[in-house]
Amino acid sequence: MAARGPYAKGKAKRAEILDVALEVIARDGYSSATVKHLADAVGLSQNGLLHYFGSKDALFLEILRHRDELIAIEVDAENRDFAENIVDRILAAVDEEVASPGMTRLSLRVTGEATEPDHVAHEFLRARYEAIRLVVSDALSRLQSDGQIAQDADPIAIAALLFASWDGLQIQRMYDDTIDIRSHLLYLIRALGIATRTSPNPFDPTQPL
Structure with missing residues (x-):
């Protein structure tokens, strides 16, 4: 006591x-x-x-973990409208990262260094990527069940591609701040056949060709 x-x-x-x-x-x-x-x-x-x-590495890890915990509270992936608004949520997260370049640079630094299996942040980031893919692929599966994504689409592959593109675009923006992460990611989302508020559901039979 x-x-x-x-x-x-x-x-x-x-x-x-x-x-x-x-x-x-x-x-x-x-x-x-x-x-x-x-x-x-x-x-x-x-x-x-x-x-x-x-250690310094452990401090940086905990900063990233703390930020993720705050985001998780705000995002609330268990909310039933999460899947319906998944594209808007992804784009809002992109906007927030673009507006916070300091955190983005820190995150990219730790992510790059933590590829070594014995790095203090390695397991955290491995689990983080896995959790992100799972949450987004689950949301996409729900959209697929509602006919908003093609039945032959692979939600797991789409989730991985979205976040691989996001990471890659962030790195490119560190070298060229004219890179528009939002528009590029939105282009990919539409190319993958995911409906957005400004792009109707391509699999809705009531929509004109």
Whole structure:
């Protein structure tokens, strides 16, 4: 029982650090994602900051995990209108990432480094990709059941292609900020036969040819 107080305080401090980190990176950009900058922002020494996470890589992992947890609450994939609005949700997420280049750069950096199996973020990112593909493919399967996607389409393949394209376009945009991720991804969505609010369902027999 005596350990509960210090544990609770440590957990609260970690949460505070992660909240501040998201704010700092959103405000000051990728260059702010340093241990010194983040430590200064929460009034700790660099060693004091890392005490709560163990290493710089673990800190960056927890920043990404914390951001994902906040997004998951907002997205609410269990909501019954999630599938119906899946395209709008994907495009809204793209818009948010384009508006937050600091977080995008941090995410791409960690994702690139974590391809090594022994990296602290490797398992988190592997599971993250798997979860994203599953959530989106499930939503697409529901649309397919409603006749909004061709019956011979493969929702699992479509989900993988969408997010492979998203990742690739993000990387290209780091070198050329004229790359329009939203329009390119919307082109792919339509080419894959997924209806959008501005593009009618191509498999609806009531629609004129």
